[in-house]
Amino acid sequence: MDLIVDDSNPIGSVSEELEEDYDSLITRLPSYDPDPLYRLHPATSSVLGQPAISASGWSIYTSKRPIMSASEIERATSRIEIPMPEMIFGHNYVVVSHDLSGWSLGFNTVDALDLVTKHGNPQGGLVRVSYSDAWMKDKAKSSDEVHQVVKPFDWTYTTPYCGTPTLNTTKFTKSTDSLPYDRLRRPDPILYFDDIVLFEDELGDNGAALYSVKIRVMAERLLLLARFFLRVDDVLFRVRETRLFVEFADNTILREYTIKEGPYSTIKRKVPVTARDHGLYLRDPDWISQALPVIDSFTERSQISS
Template structure:
């Protein structure tokens, strides 16, 4: 379910409108039928903004925090927006464990303790109050009265494999952290809009060297004609040792692969999956 870049020339059917706001907010949007898709990409937060976010969250934000970036899907009604799902860094980080009860030492205690002993003193202070890997099960922030209900339906991959023209594509970073040179933690959102449907992928990827690999994916699929919205949430995870065994010993690009969430998704076993549905 990869997301190719947009074509150089975009078709403009009658039911599609594209708006390119000023460079100040660096946002862009497209409206197809009655669905408005918006993305905004701005620089990382400045010191004052980071202080404000730290106060709101109660934890220190990641090294690179794009707190003004968003990706949203909004269903427009006669009186304006009637339903919306948005992805942003603040709400994602608010779901990071702030007690320490949910930290990796629970599932990987021996490896975690060994890894922690190697960290310098400054990092030990950060580890105490919260999960410093910034692991989140964020599935979007919803506004509106319609609610998802669990379903056995699946996202129709056959429709997504069609060679439909891409009207709109964007890849938006929400946050990234190098985990004190012990790995990486990253949350980004991609959205691809076709004439009849769209697919959004919010992917959290975390690699803690010598300990664990983790991927948490949220996919949002919208069929414009009937207003069906499917949201799929998946968790993939495996120990660092198990994953390294899957790499051919002769490959010299393994470090690059381990930095690529798209490639690593093929190496991690599925731990859980949930699909929800609503009709707008």
């Protein structure tokens, strides 16, 4: 559970390059849509059912269900216009909600995939491996809905997704604050913990792409970590992390988005020389996240009035 807290990553000022990325990201983030297939964290708790836990006026809703059915995958593919990952848990979600105000931020599978780059020049930034073209053609054959879509899509499923708000969610604004790791390092009892996978793909045996959400709730605060993890064998590692922190006493909300990336060979050299199984390290998203350099990061703040 301690792996959810990464206090080794410095939070610096936002660079000009990331300023542009931030503006682009914010305009692309999903807004609330009442269609339950594509926005799987509705605005009313009555639809979500009973919370997994409630604490100090906040409720956490989670869902862990099997992969989507063939008909659901077909609908999602038609909507998103890219082939779906091998394992898509479209009914999984995590929702953090303030009971009184209705403030809510959720993480669900289809919204995450909807931000994957759907077309573009692969020489303009899409990751390539020796047989990625053949793999993309094979993926496209798996769904008739995709034949009309401009190719290539980002076959690594890299997504900048950092949550879906509801109608009552107060907007985030950029902040110079950083997460209070001093409080998060306290040995407070953990009242609730969960680790939920949204989607996973082995990239045609070229590596792995995984989006997962961890959440832990203590008596006075909560921390959520939503992480996209990418390993392209012999090419690169990539991590996109969103941390959501809520302090219950004053309803302060911080959202931190961090970009990490590095060459496969560089990270491989960081594996301890005494390790019997190097692959065990290279398949571990927590270890990779610690080993990767931080490219840049920004923090946002939202406040709920008492």
